[in-house]
Amino acid sequence: MSYLSEGNSVETVNARMSAASDARLRRVMASLVTHLHGFIKDVELTEAEWETAIGFLTRTGQMCGDARQEFILLSDALGVSMLVDAINHRAPEGATDSTVFGPFHVEGAPELPMGTCISLDGKGEICLYQGHVLDLDGKPIADALVDVWSDNADGFYDVQQPDLQPKWNNRGVFRTGPDGSYAFRGIKPVSYPIPDDGPVGQMLGALGRHPWRPAHMHFRVTAPGHARLITHIFVGGDSYLTSDAVFGVKASLIADFLPVHSPTEQWRTDFNFVLRPTTNPA
Known part of the structure; x- marks a missing residue:
């Protein structure tokens, strides 16, 4: 010894x-x-740098609570979350890519009829989201649960503004039909900054990095016999696609949002999700 x-x-x-x-x-x-x-x-x-690092980690822990997890934010901002996701979700050819879960998902969102509008605050431009949930052979998956959530038109999730936004604003769960189809209405999401009033935000500022995420809709898609998929649909053309503060963008997840002229929506996007079986070694 x-x-x-x-x-x-x-x-x-x-x-x-x-x-x-x-x-x-x-x-x-x-x-x-x-x-x-x-x-x-x-x-x-140096000893001074070591003390700075200890102070940074201490402040990061002090920012954590029921409504905020600064260490996850740190993991996201350093690219660690996306690297762990990439290692643990190596998708086979044809399967939809995953991305970070994010800190704003809430369990228990209501299951709604297909076509329901999940925007409850009356803000933003309405978009029709539609497509199919398929297996690797292209066959439809019926009764898959499509859990969705996004920010509102001001760039905040409902849990960030519990006194301002209606509960379950821009959230909902939909069950695919026999043909694997899903459809719902939400807003065309907007870019927003990750919380930058804590040590992670200070780190980004010191490094000359911005805190912005490109506009996206979150999806969690589950079906018996298939691996859970956690992913986003990103709005094509967003100015932050190549500099996402949490490195969550993948080219395959960038979608076209097409303008439409309808009494119920101003935009439409079509996106299919392909799930891998739970037995697949990837």
Whole structure:
């Protein structure tokens, strides 16, 4: 057993782990120690910088609560959330790409009849969302649940403004028909900034990065025998598509929003979701 030095720090720390501990935990922690110590040695971290980092993490934890998770925001802003998503959801050819879940989903949104408008505050331009839920062979999936949510026309989710927006504003759950089709009306979403009044926002500012996300509608699509899909539809042409603050955009998820002349909506977008089976190793 040796004492820790600059040269042997990784080996000394990792040697303290018991062989009786969980094997996966040992692998994860050994890699974490290796890369963390390597980073500190690479940049030759100063004591002042170390204290700044501790203060940053402390403030990040202090911002966390029932209505806000600053550590998830930090993970998002550093691209970690999207990397974890990419590793855990390697989709087979033809399956719809996933993206980050985001912090604003709420369980228990009402199941609504097809075609219902989920915009309850009377703001924004109404868009008809329609398409099909299919399997990898192109066959329709009936009774799939399509859970959707978005910001309002001012760029805020209802949970961010509980005293201003109606409950369940821009949220709903729809069940596909025998042909796998879905249809509902919501607003054409708008770009919005992630919360930037905390340490993550300060980090972005110090790095010269903006906090904006491109306009998108969230989808969670589930069906028995198929892997859950969490994804977005992004509004084509949005100015933040190539600089999304949380790196959530994939080219396959950018959709055309077409203007229409109708008494019930001003826009229409058509998008099919292709689910992979739960038995697929990918």
